[in-house]
Amino acid sequence: MEYNKYIISFRGNGLDYFKIQLINIILTAITLGLYYPWAKARSLNYLYGQTVFEDQPFVFSGTGTEMFKGFIKAFALLGLFYASLIVCILNKAEVAGILLFYGCLLLVMPLSIHGSYRYRFAKTTWSGIRFGYTGNKWAFVRLFIKGVFLSILTLGIYSPWFLMDMRRYLICNIRIGNARFAYKGVGSEYFLLMIKGYFLTALTLGIYYFWWQKELFAYYVENMRLTKNDETMLFRVNATGGDFVGLIFVNLLLFIFTLGLATPWIVVRSLHFIMQHITMDGTIEFDLLRQEQPDYSDATGEDMSDFFDFGFVI
Amino acid sequence: MKYIHKVIFFDGLQAGGQTVLMYFSETGIFIQQTEEWDAGRPVLFFPFSDCTLQMVSGNAHVLLNRKGTQYMTLSADSSWFPELQTRLNRLNRNVFAKLFQLNVLVLVVLAIALLAGAYLGFTRLIPIAGLRLITPEYEMKLGEQFQKTFISGEEIDPVKTKQLQSFATSLKLSKTYPIQITVVKNTELNAFALPGGHIVVYSGIIHAMKDADEMVALLGHESAHVNGRHSLRAVLRSAATGILISVVLNDVSGILAVVIDNASMLHSLSYSRSMEEAADENGMQTMVQNEINPVGMKKLMLHFKSAEAEMPGTYSFLSSHPDTDSRIKHADQFAATHKNSSFAAKPVLDSLWLQLKH
Numbered sequence A: 001m002e003y004n005k006y007i008i009s010f011r012g013n014g015l016d017y018f019k020i021q022l023i024n025i026i027l028t029a030i031t032l033g034l035y036y037p038w039a040k041a042r043s044l045n046y047l048y049g050q051t052v053f054e055d056q057p058f059v060f061s062g063t064g065t066e067m068f069k070g071f072i073k074a075f076a077l078l079g080l081f082y083a084s085l086i087v088c089i090l091n092k093a094e095v096a097g098i099l100l101f102y103g104c105l106l107l108v109m110p111l112s113i114h115g116s117y118r119y120r121f122a123k124t125t126w127s128g129i130r131f132g133y134t135g136n137k138w139a140f141v142r143l144f145i146k147g148v149f150l151s152i153l154t155l156g157i158y159s160p161w162f163l164m165d166m167r168r169y170l171i172c173n174i175r176i177g178n179a180r181f182a183y184k185g186v187g188s189e190y191f192l193l194m195i196k197g198y199f200l201t202a203l204t205l206g207i208y209y210f211w212w213q214k215e216l217f218a219y220y221v222e223n224m225r226l227t228k229n230d231e232t233m234l235f236r237v238n239a240t241g242g243d244f245v246g247l248i249f250v251n252l253l254l255f256i257f258t259l260g261l262a263t264p265w266i267v268v269r270s271l272h273f274i275m276q277h278i279t280m281d282g283t284i285e286f287d288l289l290r291q292e293q294p295d296y297s298d299a300t301g302e303d304m305s306d307f308f309d310f311g312f313v314i
Numbered sequence B: 001m002k003y004i005h006k007v008i009f010f011d012g013l014q015a016g017g018q019t020v021l022m023y024f025s026e027t028g029i030f031i032q033q034t035e036e037w038d039a040g041r042p043v044l045f046f047p048f049s050d051c052t053l054q055m056v057s058g059n060a061h062v063l064l065n066r067k068g069t070q071y072m073t074l075s076a077d078s079s080w081f082p083e084l085q086t087r088l089n090r091l092n093r094n095v096f097a098k099l100f101q102l103n104v105l106v107l108v109v110l111a112i113a114l115l116a117g118a119y120l121g122f123t124r125l126i127p128i129a130g131l132r133l134i135t136p137e138y139e140m141k142l143g144e145q146f147q148k149t150f151i152s153g154e155e156i157d158p159v160k161t162k163q164l165q166s167f168a169t170s171l172k173l174s175k176t177y178p179i180q181i182t183v184v185k186n187t188e189l190n191a192f193a194l195p196g197g198h199i200v201v202y203s204g205i206i207h208a209m210k211d212a213d214e215m216v217a218l219l220g221h222e223s224a225h226v227n228g229r230h231s232l233r234a235v236l237r238s239a240a241t242g243i244l245i246s247v248v249l250n251d252v253s254g255i256l257a258v259v260i261d262n263a264s265m266l267h268s269l270s271y272s273r274s275m276e277e278a279a280d281e282n283g284m285q286t287m288v289q290n291e292i293n294p295v296g297m298k299k300l301m302l303h304f305k306s307a308e309a310e311m312p313g314t315y316s317f318l319s320s321h322p323d324t325d326s327r328i329k330h331a332d333q334f335a336a337t338h339k340n341s342s343f344a345a346k347p348v349l350d351s352l353w354l355q356l357k358h
Helices: A014-030 A036-049 A064-090 A094-122 A137-153 A159-172 A187-203 A209-222 A241-257 A263-276 A300-307 B081-091 B095-100 B104-133 B136-151 B158-169 B203-208 B212-227 B230-248 B252-264 B273-289 B295-310 B324-337 B347-357
Strands: A004-006 A008-010 A051-053 A056-060 A124-126 A129-133 A174-176 A179-183 A224-228 A231-237 A278-282 B005-010 B018-024 B028-032 B044-047 B052-056 B059-063 B071-075 B180-184 B191-193 B198-202
Touching (some): A008 A263, A014 B104, A094 A129, A094 A174, A137 A159, A159 A174, A159 A179, A187 A209, A241 A263, A263 A278, B104 B230, B136 B180, B158 B180, B158 B212, B158 B347, B180 B203, B191 B212, B198 B203, B203 B295, B212 B230, B212 B273, B212 B295, B230 B273, B273 B295, B273 B324
Antiparallel strands (some): A008 A051, A056 A124, A124 A129, A174 A179, A224 A231, A231 A278, B018 B028, B028 B044, B052 B059
């Protein structure tokens, strides 16, 4: 087996992305919002397409039409929830209504994350090879509900374990062709990282915040693996806290002084930063990666997660 | 053959690319997985209608199907690339592609014009539709709810509430809505109207007033807000703005938040300038209908303008409205037209006012 260093980079530029966002705004306004799924497809298409790994770009082949169908389904489901809540309240069964509502929400949240992962990865290819998400819907629902309950019972102390369990489950089920991702971060380490971060940030009047962000980023990235049979690829982070100062500070200034207009440049800068500071090495022969993941086109989860703002998971 | 080119082809079975031979016609791309073209061997055909071009820093990636599993890469410097590009783009000329060719400044202007248009249209249409859909009866119910939520955090003065209620009942303030007064124990100089007839008056404002006609002016002004359904209009307008912003920012979850937020923000909502002017005008007409000299409105305003100078920030009745002076001027003009009318004494009203003051 040969040892390799792999290169990932982001080639997009702010102006192109700005133009895409402007056209999205124009078309979304003209269609009174109906263009939203197509707008989203355009943005993802650009961001994925400008990310290059080993000289080959990623391709996002999800379409506005697929996501529009998901959008309608998600909207109908959401309408149903609110309608049942209102019916309960009008019939003076507030408690039952609220319980029903939160019960549904507790079910819908993991299902949307699951759906979003399935769709997003099934629609992503690299070098012609599809990604895939092989997680089990109900196993993830169980994991999620257990995590939420334990977090509530322990007044949030359990949440680092919950977050890491969730991340581990999600990432361990991502495939590209016949290679699989893995994540080995655990709750206890993450908990210590959070405690250390909170206290040092408070003690240094916020200065440590940037180094904390760097540690969290490294914890997410360096615990990932990609394996194919007995070949592996490791992920490393070469950014320092100082690099994060530059990223976050400049992004903030850009945002404030342009009243948010520079958001496309901020997105592009951040992606450049992330790709630039991740290095990968190992023994995987990517040329021999085989197509193995199935085709899949249901985008309901993708849009449900938009309704509930689950962007943080990905 | 000179029209046959070498490109790197990704077959969607295995990741590594292979060098293949390719030529294109009017309708699509032909690929043969050989080193030298052999007419007897199988040829793959990809119609242009299935192909998309993805340009990444000087390299062209021609996706050969809609799934992104098969594609070919070539350098955009090749002499024959422009021709291929034209053929690819000819079939993919949608609105987005056309707009993308425009200059960024043109797009900025277009977006701003559209947003401004949408904003104006939307913030006017939604309130009109909402006002038609919501009946005064429902508005009263809604106001009841808002009033309950609001007073739950405040201390009510039951005696003054009753006295001011009798004062208000002795006046003709509204034809559609029953005017219901709540006096809240609070030194702030404030009063506001809720949808459906509820008027909340802070005890500070009663304390600061001298004459009954000022109170008639205040009640006239607030009932004008009630009669004109101003708070409902303001809620609808602000909801419309919020929904529009959410749509533009692609933030669907925001739409729900806007609707929920607005309900609770009602009493801190500011009326537009035209609503305030209308409330002043109608308030003074109400005064005249009740045979009270409209000069009371000007007295009220002058009185509180000086109070505001002494205690800035405590007088909400005027502070949300920047051009107090022009309102005073308008009140003065209105009063001047009634200079020669005689207004009879109002013993009942005055005695109710005296009760309230003590």
